[in-house]
Amino acid sequence: MPEGDTVHQAARRLHSALAGRVLTRSDLRVPKLATVDLTGRTVLDVTPRGKHLLTRIEGGLTLHSHLRMDGSWRIYAPDEPWRGGPGHQIRAILGTADRTAVGYRLPVLELLRTSDEAKAVGHLGPDLLGPDWDPERALANLVAAPERPLGEALLDQRNLAGIGNVFKSELCFLLGVTPWLPVGELPGEAAARLPALAKKLLEANRDQPSRTTTGRPRPGQRLYVYGRASRPCLRCGTSVRVGEQGDGSRSRPTYWCPTCQRGPTS
Known part of the structure; x- marks a missing residue:
């Protein structure tokens, strides 16, 4: 069950796989993002905030996701089989030349301006694992x-x-x-x-x-x-x-x- 500890682990894995690399594949499988193409943009960082994930992308964009009860992000090498669940559960694919991040069963997936991240996470209290802990x-x-x-x-x-x-x-x-x-x-x-x-x-x-x-x-x-x-x-x-x-x-x-x-x- 994803909580603050597992979300921070997911952020670390995503950051290691994507940060500093150019996206060669972008597939966001939710209706309002179906036409969005992020290929050619560099992933800047992946930051956890409480139980939320913020994937910041070149051009002032942030892909906001939340795992809730059973969502997950999996990282795959180019020739590795995808085993995170059936294809119809995939909500997001972010690929680079040597890694692909696949988001399964993501109940929340939205693209924001990075300057507008507060709309998604500004209501949160101090993050137990974050720099704002108080x-x-x-x-x-x-x-x-x-x-x-x-x-x-x-x-x-x-x-x-x-x-x-x-x-x-x-x-x-x-x-x-x-x-x-x-x-x-x-x-x-x-x-x-x-x-x-x-x-x-x-x-x-x-x-x-x-x-x-x-x-x-x-x-x-x-x-x-x-x-x-x-x-x-x-x-x-x-x-x-x-x-x-x-x-x-x-x-x-x-x-x-x-x-x-x-x-x-x-």
Whole structure:
């Protein structure tokens, strides 16, 4: 599931493959971009912003993409088979003389003037993995709505950018509270720890092929609660529970330990 750590990995791979090279192939398979041809232009850089990707291209253009739940960018050598999914799932192809970047299942793909990037990402809060990270501002954003459930507030990218459903569940576990605890009821010590802990989790996974919050590399032990419904909590052995919680727009499965975490459960 793409979150801030995996988006930064994707940006790094795309930047390595495309930056400084001239596009020899351009195929954007969404209706409003169907006639756009970027061939002959040089890719300047690929920059992550929260869970967004900004591919900046010569001529003051930025290709903005967002992976959401299951989108991905894959990089292929000239003779390498494309294995990211069936052809009808391809939304973008950017090719150079020696590499081709293919975007699969991209729910957001738009071409902007680089000077207008704020229209796509200007609403985002401080990026946990970006140069604009500001822990005081992130915490102030979170506590500005004290009645809001913590899990919802963490998923709201306007508060801080980069946390998705996995890190939301894991962060709440490490803070010892349920995702439904109102932000205003978060104990002072936990609130003070929250920004630094969130950054630590994402930074620890920014360069890792398999996400872990426990520090244990073995499959089935990499995450404390996420995806562990009815399985023992790795800390206390209680069966992990699962419920539904969203970000204000849609519900998602949310995991917690009823022994290690205090607070409401819906």
